Amino acid sequence: MAGYKRVSEMTLEEKREKVAGFNVMDDVFFQKMMEDKEVCEELLRIILEDSGVQVIECIPQASLKNLIGKSVILDVLCRARDGSYYNVEVQKSDDDDHQKRVRYNTALVSMYTMQAGKDYKELPEVKAVFISKFDIFHGNHAMYHVDRVVRETGQKVEKGQSEIYVNAKVKDRTSVSELMEYFTDSNGRKEICPKLSERVMLFKTEQKEVTEMCELMEKERLAGWEEGREEGREEGREQGWEQAELMLLKKYMKKHRVNYDEAFDALDIAEERYGVYLEKIEQKE
Numbered sequence: 001m002a003g004y005k006r007v008s009e010m011t012l013e014e015k016r017e018k019v020a021g022f023n024v025m026d027d028v029f030f031q032k033m034m035e036d037k038e039v040c041e042e043l044l045r046i047i048l049e050d051s052g053v054q055v056i057e058c059i060p061q062a063s064l065k066n067l068i069g070k071s072v073i074l075d076v077l078c079r080a081r082d083g084s085y086y087n088v089e090v091q092k093s094d095d096d097d098h099q100k101r102v103r104y105n106t107a108l109v110s111m112y113t114m115q116a117g118k119d120y121k122e123l124p125e126v127k128a129v130f131i132s133k134f135d136i137f138h139g140n141h142a143m144y145h146v147d148r149v150v151r152e153t154g155q156k157v158e159k160g161q162s163e164i165y166v167n168a169k170v171k172d173r174t175s176v177s178e179l180m181e182y183f184t185d186s187n188g189r190k191e192i193c194p195k196l197s198e199r200v201m202l203f204k205t206e207q208k209e210v211t212e213m214c215e216l217m218e219k220e221r222l223a224g225w226e227e228g229r230e231e232g233r234e235e236g237r238e239q240g241w242e243q244a245e246l247m248l249l250k251k252y253m254k255k256h257r258v259n260y261d262e263a264f265d266a267l268d269i270a271e272e273r274y275g276v277y278l279e280k281i282e283q284k285e
Contacts, residue, residue: 007211007214007218010214012211016205016210018214019203019204019213022213023183023184023185024090024186024196025092025133025184026092026266027075027090027258029203030075030076031075031076032060032213033199033200033203034058034060034088035058036058036199037055037057037058038195039196040055040078040088041053042193042195043193044080044086046176046192047129047164047166047179048164049175053080054080054081054082055079055086056079056080056081057078057079058076058077058079059076059077059078059079060076061075061076064109064111064112074087074105074109075088075089076088076089077109083124084124084126084127085109085113085125085127086128086129087105087126087128087129088131089105089128089130090131090132091131091132091133092133092258092262093258093259093262094132094134094136095259098132102128102130102163106126106128106161106163110123110161113126124160126161126162127162127164128161128162128163128164130163130165131166131168131180132167133168133169133184134169135169136165136167137165140170140172142166142167142170142171142176142180143165143167143174143176144164144165145162145164146162146163146165147162166180168181168184179192179193182196186200186204189201217266242276245269245273246280246281249263249264249267249269249277252266260277260278260281264277
């Protein structure tokens with residue numbers, strides 16, 4: 001790829017400079033942070049305001065299928081000691097029906113965790129934690145709890161499924177808001193989330209972890225590039241870097257749910273191609 005420098009060709013300082021721009025809101029970086037059970041546990045304890053939460057398993061990029069074989073990849077699926085499950089997702093761009101996405105994914109988790117031959121009363125509790133850069137309900141709160149309520153009586157219905165929406169836009173001095181500030185900044189160590197910030201610093205400073213992070217991003221980029229090039233072939237379009245990069249941009253935006261600028265920066269595409277690709281993407285919309 002023209003103008004692209006492979007990780008194997010970079011100095012340690014170049015790698016550190018590249019990783020320095022990542023934050024916990026970035027999909028790949030978030031998933032790497034959540035591979036650590038203690039970090040997942042710390043995150044859930046802050047958001048749920050429950051110091052008793054104990055995470056026994058974390059599955060980043062958990063792949064679940066519905067009855068017709070359609071796959072969904074979750075950012076991270078956590079299993080707690082009490083048998084409940086937490087589907088935690090991060091979202092940077094407000095360009096989808098996120099509530100329906102949460103509803104669909106939560107239903108899949110319920111199906112995935114229900115063992116054959118078990119009664120419905122044994123269905124594990126599933127909680128969706130949706131973390132975004134934007135205020136999804138525009139109510140000027142850093143966190144929203146969505147419950148099922150009987151309209152006529154106002155009674156809350158406990159059905160073993162709940163949704164929590166957290167955002168980084170609203171600054172209200174709560175613990176959750178402070179945590180979200182670190183999600184978008186991700187520099188230094190933070191008292192509110194010592195385990196998370198320690199892991200962030202590990203992957204931003206230490207040679208082994210910095211290289212691993214760069215290689216993950218490179219792997220993602222190269223895989224997307226090859227997929228884009230192949231799709232370009234199948235559609236009978238002009239072969240070469242331009243078509244492949246354009247396809248890669250589209251796929252990266254869709255997969256990571258980011259906007260054009262964020263995808264362009266993440267993929268290290270030559271700056272002179274910015275306007276060319278943007279115009280072509282806008283023409284398709």
